[in-house]
Amino acid sequence: xxxxxxxxxxxxxIAQDYETNDxxxxxxxxxxxxxxxxxTGYAHYFSRSKQRIWKKGESSNHTQExxxxxxxxxxDTIILKVKQNGVACHTGRxxxxxxxxxxxxxxxxxxxxxxxxYGVVDTLYHTILERKNSSEETKSWTKKLLNDKxxxxxxxxxxxxxxxxxxxxxxxxxxxxxxxxxxxxxxxxLGYREISPDRVKQELARRFGMSGITxxxxxxx
Numbered sequence: 001x002x003x004x005x006x007x008x009x010x011x012x013x014i015a016q017d018y019e020t021n022d023x024x025x026x027x028x029x030x031x032x033x034x035x036x037x038x039x040t041g042y043a044h045y046f047s048r049s050k051q052r053i054w055k056k057g058e059s060s061n062h063t064q065e066x067x068x069x070x071x072x073x074x075x076d077t078i079i080l081k082v083k084q085n086g087v088a089c090h091t092g093r094x095x096x097x098x099x100x101x102x103x104x105x106x107x108x109x110x111x112x113x114x115x116x117x118y119g120v121v122d123t124l125y126h127t128i129l130e131r132k133n134s135s136e137e138t139k140s141w142t143k144k145l146l147n148d149k150x151x152x153x154x155x156x157x158x159x160x161x162x163x164x165x166x167x168x169x170x171x172x173x174x175x176x177x178x179x180x181x182x183x184x185x186x187x188x189x190l191g192y193r194e195i196s197p198d199r200v201k202q203e204l205a206r207r208f209g210m211s212g213i214t215x216x217x218x219x220x221x
Contacts, residue, residue: 015064061086124187
């Protein structure tokens with residue numbers, strides 16, 4: 001039985017620990033990711049948020065070594081039996097499935113420092129998404145911004161202006177402080193639109209080696 005990629009261009013892929021059978025995560029694969037997984041022996045996925053192929057653990061080195069691949073009866077979902085190096089979840093937990101709906105609590109403790117393995121920007125962005133998806137009772141500045149688009153936009157404009165003021169005539173520490181405020185509020189804006197910072201990094205990478213003038217001319221076209 002083979003996957004009909006014309007019919008199912010993107011299929012769910014469930015990663016499962018090959019020794020304990022613990023379900024670690026759910027992601028998606030297109031044909032390229034599937035073939036890379038087969039060819040390399042390491043799990044590759046298609047990220048819907050990043051809009052690109054990514055090797056699991058490409059930044060953290062928390063890779064998934066393939067031990068077996070199981071295809072379901074409809075040939076449109078797969079289970080990856082993997083050896084998980086490090087942890088599977090971006091929160092630093094072993095598994096992405098750590099919140100009990102019935103018990104209304106987190107059932108697995110955080111395992112690793114996510115700032116160290118993913119970087120503070122990606123960690124902050126995912127924290128913003130967690131605030132976005134939290135209950136309305138949750139009180140936080142991030143949640144307030146996400147619930148009030150006009151407030152969020154006004155804060156981004158305000159922080160951008162404060163960065164300009166700081167660069168023009170204030171000390172280095174103030175420039176750093178104001179830039180951190182602007183980056184945080186910009187990440188809230190990305191979270192509001194659910195646009196991964198990775199896509200911004202991809203755009204910056206695309207511009208490498210291209211003059212600013214050329215880039216602006218191409219943008220007009």
